[in-house]
Amino acid sequence: QSVLTQPPSVSGAPGQRVTISCTGSNSNIGADYDVHWYQQFPGTAPKLLIYGKNKRPSGVPDRFSGSNSGASGSLVITGLQAEDEADYHCQSYDRRLRSWVFGGGTKLTVL
Amino acid sequence: EVQLVQSGAEVKKPGESLKISCKGSGYTFTSYWIGWVRQMPGKGLEWMGIIYPGDSDTTYSPSFEGQVTLSVDKSITTAYLQWSSLKASDTAIYYCARLSPGSNNWFDPWGQGTQVTVSS
Numbered sequence: 001q002s003v004l005t006q007p008p009s010v011s012g013a014p015g016q017r018v019t020i021s022c023t024g025s026n027s028n029i030g031a032d033y034d035v036h037w038y039q040q041f042p043g044t045a046p047k048l049l050i051y052g053k054n055k056r057p058s059g060v061p062d063r064f065s066g067s068n069s070g071a072s073g074s075l076v077i078t079g080l081q082a083e084d085e086a087d088y089h090c091q092s093y094d095r096r097l098r099s100w101v102f103g104g105g106t107k108l109t110v111l
Numbered sequence: 112e113v114q115l116v117q118s119g120a121e122v123k124k125p126g127e128s129l130k131i132s133c134k135g136s137g138y139t140f141t142s143y144w145i146g147w148v149r150q151m152p153g154k155g156l157e158w159m160g161i162i163y164p165g166d167s168d169t170t171y172s173p174s175f176e177g178q179v180t181l182s183v184d185k186s187i188t189t190a191y192l193q194w195s196s197l198k199a200s201d202t203a204i205y206y207c208a209r210l211s212p213g214s215n216n217w218f219d220p221w222g223q224g225t226q227v228t229v230s231s
Binding site for chain 2: 002033034036038044045046047048051052057089091093097098099100101102103104105
């Protein structure tokens with residue numbers, strides 16, 4: 001049972017917009033800790049996708065964006081492309097657990 | 112280029128010990144915390160602990176405290192994750208990753224992962 005809750009799967013057609021949610025509590029996201037996002041292709045390591053207040057590492061397209069609201073964070077992908085098919089993980093910090101925490105991951109399928 | 116390179120896949124029997132490694136390059140190794148993350152088959156990511164190579168200060172996740180040991184050899188810019196007695200449930204991919212400085216930390220970059228298989 002992950003501390004942060006993500007939907008197991010989402011899907012969308014090419015060109016569409018998809019949103020992946022990451023729900024926490026008042027000891028992590030709700031306590032104003034940032035939500036960070038990682039992209040992971042099968043058989044490879046996670047890669048940083050979004051960090052801090054909606055910042056993207058060099059090379060990440062601006063089709064990817066992140067936002068927070070209350071105790072939840074969201075990853076939004078616009079103009080969906082076949083190459084976006086991957087697993088997406090959210091991460092934050094929990095002050096009660098004194099731990100870095102992850103969501104269970106969401107598998108994105110491009111139809 | 113900042114890079115973390117991990118040791119290769121391991122196949123072990125229950126009760127055996129194991130130490131896997133993570134070599135950092137392209138940055139000042141002693142200035143950044145290194146974290147370890149477990150990914151069990153078909154599952155999400157779990158933070159295990161972090162170590163500061165500058166002074167070997169460590170913090171463990173409550174879920175992994177007493178189950179694993181983190182260490183570093185800063186002379187060869189390498190961090191280690193160690194088990195004294197493996198269990199079948201330790202079968203997973205283990206990643207090391209550099210923790211960003213300051214607060215609201217994220218992990219970047221990540222090592223390529225080490226597959227650990229524990230089976231009799």
